[in-house]
Amino acid sequence: MKAATTSETAEREARRNRIRLMQGNEACAEGALAAGCRFFAGYPITPSSEIGEYLALHLPRVGGNFIQMEDEIASMAAIIGASLAGVKSMTATSGPGFSLKQENLGFACIAEIPCVVVNVMRGGPSTGLPTGPSQGDFMQARWGTHGDHPIVVLAPYSVREVFTETIRAFNLSESFRTPVILLMDEVLAHMREKVILPEPAECPAVDRLRPTGPPEAYLPYASDRDVSPLAPFGSGYRFHVTGLYHDETGFPTGSPAKIRQQMERLMGKMERGAGQIQRFELTGAVSGGSDPVDTLVVAYGSTARAAKHAVGEARQSKRSVALFRPVTLWPFPEAAIRQVSGSVRRVVVPEMSLGQLAGEVQKCIPPKAELRRVNRVDGIPIAPEEILDAIVA
Amino acid sequence: MAFQYETYIRPSTFPHIWCPGCGNGIVVKALVRAIDRMGWSKDEVVVVSGIGCSSRTSGYLDFNTLHTTHGRAIAFATGIKMANPALKVIVVTGDGDALAIGGNHLIHAARRNMDLTVILFNNEIYAMTGGQYSPATPEEKMASTAPYGQIEPPFDIVRLAEGAGATFVARSTVFHAVQLENYIFKALNRSGFSLIEAVTNCPTVYGRRNRMPIPASFHAYYKKNSVPLEKAAKMSAEELTGKIVTGIFADVDKIGFIERYSRMSERAQAVRKKRYIKGSSPKGEVGN
Ligand SMILES: Cc1ncc(C[n+]2csc(CCOP(=O)(O)OP(=O)(O)O)c2C)c(N)n1
Numbered sequence: 168m169k170a171a172t173t174s175e176t177a178e179r180e181a182r183r184n185r186i187r188l189m190q191g192n193e194a195c196a197e198g199a200l201a202a203g204c205r206f207f208a209g210y211p212i213t214p215s216s217e218i219g220e221y222l223a224l225h226l227p228r229v230g231g232n233f234i235q236m237e238d239e240i241a242s243m244a245a246i247i248g249a250s251l252a253g254v255k256s257m258t259a260t261s262g263p264g265f266s267l268k269q270e271n272l273g274f275a276c277i278a279e280i281p282c283v284v285v286n287v288m289r290g291g292p293s294t295g296l297p298t299g300p301s302q303g304d305f306m307q308a309r310w311g312t313h314g315d316h317p318i319v320v321l322a323p324y325s326v327r328e329v330f331t332e333t334i335r336a337f338n339l340s341e342s343f344r345t346p347v348i349l350l351m352d353e354v355l356a357h358m359r360e361k362v363i364l365p366e367p368a369e370c371p372a373v374d375r376l377r378p379t380g381p382p383e384a385y386l387p388y389a390s391d392r393d394v395s396p397l398a399p400f401g402s403g404y405r406f407h408v409t410g411l412y413h414d415e416t417g418f419p420t421g422s423p424a425k426i427r428q429q430m431e432r433l434m435g436k437m438e439r440g441a442g443q444i445q446r447f448e449l450t451g452a453v454s455g456g457s458d459p460v461d462t463l464v465v466a467y468g469s470t471a472r473a474a475k476h477a478v479g480e481a482r483q484s485k486r487s488v489a490l491f492r493p494v495t496l497w498p499f500p501e502a503a504i505r506q507v508s509g510s511v512r513r514v515v516v517p518e519m520s521l522g523q524l525a526g527e528v529q530k531c532i533p534p535k536a537e538l539r540r541v542n543r544v545d546g547i548p549i550a551p552e553e554i555l556d557a558i559v560a
Numbered sequence: 561m562a563f564q565y566e567t568y569i570r571p572s573t574f575p576h577i578w579c580p581g582c583g584n585g586i587v588v589k590a591l592v593r594a595i596d597r598m599g600w601s602k603d604e605v606v607v608v609s610g611i612g613c614s615s616r617t618s619g620y621l622d623f624n625t626l627h628t629t630h631g632r633a634i635a636f637a638t639g640i641k642m643a644n645p646a647l648k649v650i651v652v653t654g655d656g657d658a659l660a661i662g663g664n665h666l667i668h669a670a671r672r673n674m675d676l677t678v679i680l681f682n683n684e685i686y687a688m689t690g691g692q693y694s695p696a697t698p699e700e701k702m703a704s705t706a707p708y709g710q711i712e713p714p715f716d717i718v719r720l721a722e723g724a725g726a727t728f729v730a731r732s733t734v735f736h737a738v739q740l741e742n743y744i745f746k747a748l749n750r751s752g753f754s755l756i757e758a759v760t761n762c763p764t765v766y767g768r769r770n771r772m773p774i775p776a777s778f779h780a781y782y783k784k785n786s787v788p789l790e791k792a793a794k795m796s797a798e799e800l801t802g803k804i805v806t807g808i809f810a811d812v813d814k815i816g817f818i819e820r821y822s823r824m825s826e827r828a829q830a831v832r833k834k835r836y837i838k839g840s841s842p843k844g845e846v847g848n
Pocket residue numbers: 611612613614615630653654655656657658681683685686687688689694
């Protein structure tokens with residue numbers, strides 16, 4: 168037997184380090200570090216606190232910044248500030264804190280400042296059920312801040328996917344110059360799973376474009392492209408950032424034509440980028456294939472784990488069922504759902520909220536298809552049997 | 561040679577939105593002269609503001625500028641300063657912006673001794689929204705939401721900042737433009753949290769309701785009623801009613817947050833290095 172070479176040993180060692188028993192919140196913090204996040208500001212709140220705790224320990228070690236702010240409003244403000252100084256930044260919270268962040272989140276949307284906001288959903292409204300899971304912020308994640316605005320919302324369903332989707336959240340925020348919301352729920356946040364983390368090369372970090380031309384010609388909000396380069400403060404490109412409607416230069420404008428142009432670009436960049444942003448998983452038969460789908464289940468987050476189980480069981484008893492699991496919740500994968508639900512008879516939508524996802528799904532399915540809702544808002548995760556009942560009954 | 565304000569303003573943003581006779585321009589000029597004396601390049605200066613008439617300052621100045629949300633400028637500035645400590649971060653805010661909606665951020669930045677200089681334009685009113693009372697409106701003054709006169713006592717801004725932990729705190733008025741500039745200059749030289757209360761006039765929505773419709777009447781008032789801190793120390797509370805005490809209220813040498821953070825970070829990195837040397841696997845650090 169040949170002795171292992173040093174590089175083989177190192178490789179094995181590296182692989183061993185990628186096999187971990189991890190909690191969802193820890194995977195989120197690790198994903199952030201892997202994506203190049205070097206600034207975190209937050210305010211403690213169950214069930215998201217471990218993310219901040221983990222980063223308080225690890226960020227200083229890698230030369231990054233951690234700060235516990237006086238509230239969630241300040242945390243949101245601080246991460247926007249840090250991002251403007253050129254550092255990838257994140258905050259993490261849950262329901263009540265997510266509500267507090269909304270005004271500054273809107274600022275990041277209109278000023279087009281990349282940043283990542285983690286919302287570990289718990290029962291609401293108000294203080295609700297701090298230690299129970301929920302998916303009740305589905306609509307708030309899309310429309311929580313006032314006014315028309317672009318937003319990206321991602322919802323992983325396993326600890327490993329929390330890691331990879333956190334990286335993707337940073338990458339999308341950098342590519343599209345927009346805040347990205349990572350929606351988790353309490354189950355996912357506190358669940359521990361064995362994960363084999365991907366090789367760094369499998370999920371490379373993406374950095375925002377920086378201007379290279381002469382500073383006098385720099386347009387932070389150019390109208391001839393969806394996403395303009397963003398100069399970090401202090402890099403020689405002095406420009407103005409405001410939450411007021413602004414023109415290509417970044418200065419406030421009251422001109423209806425310029426406002427329209429900027430708002431169309433702002434909303435359009437999400438529409439045109441949807442293909443790159445949207446990710447979903449389809450398990451089971453596909454519509455139009457040799458085995459046309461009779462029933463489609465649509466579920467995300469930890470509920471999709473139960474749904475997957477239910478769909479598996481139904482298929483074993485020869486039911487024609489498929490699971491559509493959106494990973495990108497917003498922009499909502501309308502076209503994809505429309506396509507897979509073309510000839511279905513029934514659509515089952517389990518969610519830990521009272522029909523927020525179902526309402527959106529309803530818009531995309533054939534009018535004659537029967538929509539069945541499976542809802543729970545009592546802090547108890549939806550069990551596979553409840554979903555199976557809706558599939559077979 | 562006369563001071564070249566043009567070096568620091570953005571002509572394309574003019575005319576500005578301020579009313580004729582507004583005191584804000586005097587504060588901005590004092591700020592610009594103080595920055596000039598620091599010898600800083602425009603690229604290393606960041607001006608962050610909230611929302612209000614005074615907070616429009618950021619757009620007019622040729623630095624890296626950020627016009628944020630109402631009350632939150634200090635929190636945005638905190639992120640900028642931590643992310644790039646080499647930047648000189650100045651916050652421009654109003655009395656409503658800094659003391660009401662943003663009061664929490666103000667006291668916490670002072671407590672942390674965050675390395676920022678705050679220029680608080682105190683016109684004793686919510687000017688931009690039409691003259692509602694603010695946490696700095698003196699008792700009995702008239703405001704659109706105090707049609708029978710203000711019944712709440714105001715904050716003593718400098719005492720508030722000092723009590724919360726600021727290292728340099730001073731108050732001056734737009735009548736004392738040179739003194740104001742000097743105080744700002746001193747504040748910019750300090751590490752840690754510094755705050756300058758610039759008492760300024762709003763003839764339009766405040767003066768009009770309080771028998772001071774002419775800008776000059778404010779200046780005359782500031783001239784007559786300002787009392788240097790040293791002199792005020794010898795006066796009774798009664799004698800001091802209606803007076804504006806000017807001077808430096810706090811000037812202490814205390815290491816700022818940024819220095820503290822960097823020392824902590826060095827310790828954290830030393831621990832990490834030691835672990836590597838011992839040969840244990842670098843778990844938990846996949847993020848490098
Ligand atoms: C969240 C929020 N609440 C209220 C307002 C409305 N608003 C704009 S400016 C302002 C008051 C500003 O007063 P101050 O900070 O003293 O500035 P000044 O205009 O007097 O310079 C208010 C209440 C707002 N923009 N945002």
